[in-house]
Amino acid sequence: MRQNIIVLVEDSPADARVVTRAIDKLGDPSLIVMHFDTAEAAIEYCEKDAKWTSNQRQIVLMDLNLPGADGLTCLRHFKSSPRLRHIPVIVWTTSDQPRDIQRSYERGANSFVTKPMGLKAVSEMVRDLCHYWFERTTLA
Numbered sequence: 001m002r003q004n005i006i007v008l009v010e011d012s013p014a015d016a017r018v019v020t021r022a023i024d025k026l027g028d029p030s031l032i033v034m035h036f037d038t039a040e041a042a043i044e045y046c047e048k049d050a051k052w053t054s055n056q057r058q059i060v061l062m063d064l065n066l067p068g069a070d071g072l073t074c075l076r077h078f079k080s081s082p083r084l085r086h087i088p089v090i091v092w093t094t095s096d097q098p099r100d101i102q103r104s105y106e107r108g109a110n111s112f113v114t115k116p117m118g119l120k121a122v123s124e125m126v127r128d129l130c131h132y133w134f135e136r137t138t139l140a
């Protein structure tokens with residue numbers, strides 16, 4: 001069976017819970033959330049531990065403000081790694097600052113999304129993102 005993996009890099013437990021619940025609510029068994037609360041942990045997993053198999057597709061949903069290496073550093077790593085650079089990275093942040101938007105795209109972000117407020121709005125956003133990336137587009 002196909003597995004659609006959402007690598008969630010988010011240090012806020014509340015925000016991570018909202019995203020995880022939104023994905024659970026979709027009731028789609030192909031959707032799997034791998035949550036990491038630091039960029040370092042996500043990179044370590046994706047570079048070393050993940051066994052990307054041909055039935056799996058991945059997207060990264062990444063907060064910008066993280067303890068330790070921030071989202072932009074993580075983004076730079078993903079986009080310079082031969083093993084990871086094919087994976088879309090969606091910056092997922094409370095920021096709507098033009099500087100953050102500009103810098104994210106310059107470093108190779110595939111989307112920049114400002115986190116909406118409230119469970120319902122987040123659920124809709126997550127549903128739309130999963131639909132777009134896993135149903136509408138073809139991933140490598």
Ligand SMILES: [Mg+2]
Pocket residue numbers: 010011012063064065066
């Ligand atoms: Mg954060």
